[in-house]
Amino acid sequence: MDYEPYRGELVVYCYRMLGSFHEAEDLVQETMLRAWKARDRYDPARASVRTWLYRIATNACLTALEGRARRPLPSGLGAPSEDPGAALTPALDVPWLQPFPDARCEAETRTDLRLALVAAMQLLPPRQRAVLVLREVLDFSAAEVAGQLETTVAAVNSALQRARAALAGTGDAGEVAEPADPAARAVVERYARAFEAADVPALVRLLTADAVLEMPPVPLWYRGSRDYGLFMDRVFHMRGTGWGTRPLTANGQPALAAYAPRPRGDGLALHTLQVFTVTGGRVARNVVFADPRVFDAFALPRQISSEEVRRAR
Numbered sequence: 442m443d444y445e446p447y448r449g450e451l452v453v454y455c456y457r458m459l460g461s462f463h464e465a466e467d468l469v470q471e472t473m474l475r476a477w478k479a480r481d482r483y484d485p486a487r488a489s490v491r492t493w494l495y496r497i498a499t500n501a502c503l504t505a506l507e508g509r510a511r512r513p514l515p516s517g518l519g520a521p522s523e524d525p526g527a528a529l530t531p532a533l534d535v536p537w538l539q540p541f542p543d544a545r546c547e548a549e550t551r552t553d554l555r556l557a558l559v560a561a562m563q564l565l566p567p568r569q570r571a572v573l574v575l576r577e578v579l580d581f582s583a584a585e586v587a588g589q590l591e592t593t594v595a596a597v598n599s600a601l602q603r604a605r606a607a608l609a610g611t612g613d614a615g616e617v618a619e620p621a622d623p624a625a626r627a628v629v630e631r632y633a634r635a636f637e638a639a640d641v642p643a644l645v646r647l648l649t650a651d652a653v654l655e656m657p658p659v660p661l662w663y664r665g666s667r668d669y670g671l672f673m674d675r676v677f678h679m680r681g682t683g684w685g686t687r688p689l690t691a692n693g694q695p696a697l698a699a700y701a702p703r704p705r706g707d708g709l710a711l712h713t714l715q716v717f718t719v720t721g722g723r724v725a726r727n728v729v730f731a732d733p734r735v736f737d738a739f740a741l742p743r744q745i746s747s748e749e750v751r752r753a754r
Contacts, residue, residue: 442476442480442483442490444473444476444477444490444494447490447491447494448469448473449545449546449547449550450546450547450550451469451472451494451495451498452465452466452469452545452546453465453541453546453550453551453554454495454498454574454579455468455469455472455498455501455502456541456554456559457554457559457562457570457574457578458499458502458506458567458570458571458574459502459505459506459512460511460512460536460538460539460559460560460563461512461536461538461539462539462540462541462542462545462738463539463734463738464505468498468501468502468505469498471501472494472497472498472501475497475501476493476494476497479497488585488588492581492585492588492589495575495579495581495589496588496589499571499575499589499590502567502571503567503568503571506567507567509536510535510536511563511564512536512537512538512539512560512563513535513537513538513560513563514537514538514556514560514655514657514662514728515655515656515657515659515660515661515662516653516655516662517560517563517564518535518660519660521653521662521663521664521665521668522661522662522663522668523668525663525668525671525672525674525675526675527661529656529659529661530659531658531659531660531731532658532659532660533658535657535658535660537657537658537732538556538559538560538563538657539730539732539734539735539738540556540691540692540696540714540716540728540730540735540738540739541554541559541691541692542689542691542738542739542740543620543689543690543691543692543693544689544690544739544740545738551692551693552578552693553577553578554692554693555692555693555694555718556691556692556694556716556718556728557718557726558608559692561608562574562608564607565604565607565608568590568600569600569601569603569604569607570604571586571589571590572586572590572597572600572601572604573600573601573604573605573608575589576597576601577601577605583597583598583601620690620693620694620695620696622719624719624722625695625719626695628647628695628717628719628722628723628724629688629695629697629717629719629724630688631643631647632644632647632697632717632724633686633688633697635647636684636686636697636699637683637684637685637686638682639677639681639682639684641670641673641674641677642670644669644670644673645666645667645669645670647723647724648666648669648670648723648724648725649666649720649721649723649724649725650665650666651664651665651666651725652664652665652666652669652723652724652725652726652727653725653726653727654668654669654672654726654727654729655726655727655728655729656713656728656729656730656731657728657729657730657731657732658731658732659731669727680701680702680712681701681702682702683702683709684699684700684701684702684709684712685699685700685709685745686698686699686700687700687741687745689739691714691716691739692716694716694717694718694719695716695717695719696714696715696716696717697714697715697717698711698713698714698715698736698739698741699711699712699713699714699715700712700744700745703744708744708745708746709744709745709746710743710744711736711741711742711743711744711745712731713729713730713731714729714730714731714735714736714739714741715727715728715729715730716728716730
């Protein structure tokens with residue numbers, strides 16, 4: 442049996458369960474190893490190879506999640522800060538939600554992968570999370586999911602109802618612009634140009650009134666275009682002008698890698714990965730990641746030259 446055609450979609454599934462791209466890759470590798478060891482016990486009359494692999498992956502995820510804290514974003518831990526000058530102290534003891542690099546999966550597997558929804562799913566008990574993804578996203582039947590979780594169809598339907606109720610307030614996916622949407626691309630391109638120029642007023646004009654800015658692993662977050670702008674003014678005052686950006690996508694959303702000017706003027710250094718939620722022609726949320734492990738997942742160069750920035754423009 443050839444398991445490799447299923448690797449990509451299994452990584453996306455495990456990411457939805459765990460909130461970590463690196464852990465998802467590790468668990469899919471474990472799933473493949475378990476499947477290879479159990480290949481002689483596979484019965485094609487009982488389940489397809491795909492259903493069987495999802496059963497193994499689900500069990501691996503549930504085991505990995507035993508006793509673990511959820512992976513949040515800063516906005517899921519408390520009220521927004523009202524001090525744009527607050528200390529930027531990272532909380533390294535928190536297992537923060539990570540973004541998913543779209544380049545690592547097929548477009549059709551990115552349904553319902555946006556960061557806000559994955560963060561909300563982390564609030565669900567692991568078995569409810571599995572039921573929701575298997576039924577609502579992957580379209581397995583209730584009977585198939587019952588078999589994968591070794592439970593009853595009635596228990597699956599009950600868990601699905603509870604999961605739907607818990608996520609009822611996460612918003613309409615249809616309101617969030619896809620990265621391929623020309624209008625969304627244009628908004629993020631204008632944001633990138635304003636960011637490179639350290640033009641805070643131009644950035645603020647691109648925001649919704651209640652735009653959110655959050656920066657894991659720093660637990661602070663801000664709500665509102667005013668505080669967003671004040672914080673960005675602080676960033677540019679600290680790091681100067683002459684930034685560079687590279688466009689990409691994450692979690693089915695537009696994103697960019699931001700490169701800060703180096704102190705001696707010799708090129709630019711990777712600073713953050715920023716993932717945008719664009720609604721109604723404005724940036725409604727920007728999740729700014731500074732974890733080097735996130736950079737590795739996106740295979741981002743740690744330094745670029747000023748000439749590279751000019752050519753990209």
